[in-house]
Amino acid sequence: MNERSQLLKGILEGCILAVISRETVYGYELAVKLQQQGIDVKEGSIYPLLLRLQKEKLIHGEMKASGSGPNRKYYKLTPAGEASLKAFRENWKALKQPVDQLLDEEES
Template sequence: MNERSQLLKGILEGCILAIISRETVYGYELAVKLQQQGIDVKEGSIYPLLLRLQKEKLIHGEIKKSDSGPNRKYYTLTSAGKVSLDAFRQNWNALKHPVDQLLDKEEP
């Protein structure tokens, strides 16, 4: 696993919760939205995470008919998911600034 994958693994859950907080999405659509933001994630790595988030009751999945193709499972954020997303935002903001400062400093 490369360095980018390792970093992404730690923040992917927060990114997924953020997208689902804005709109109801299905798995493939979620992968596309992540890619549009420059977060290249394989669709196959998203589904296990969605299952785990559902088991932890952070998101709710509901099968709905699709106008094009088979039925799809659409995900919405639960109240516990909103709390988790808020915690992620606080943790991310607490880490982002000091890491940026360290990385932006020139070496002696």
């Protein structure tokens, strides 16, 4: 596993919650939205995370008919998921600033 993958592994859950907080999405659509943001993640690695987030009651999945093909499971945040996303944002901000500062100092 490369360094980027290791870094992403630690923040992917928060990124998934952030996407789902904006709109209900299904798994493939979620992967596309993450890729559009420059977060290269394979669809196959998202589903185990979605399953875990659902077991932890951070998201809720609901099967809906699809206009093109089989039914899809759409995910939305639960109140616990909203709280988890809020905590992630706070932790990210607290960590991002000192790391950016350290890295910026090295470049100078």
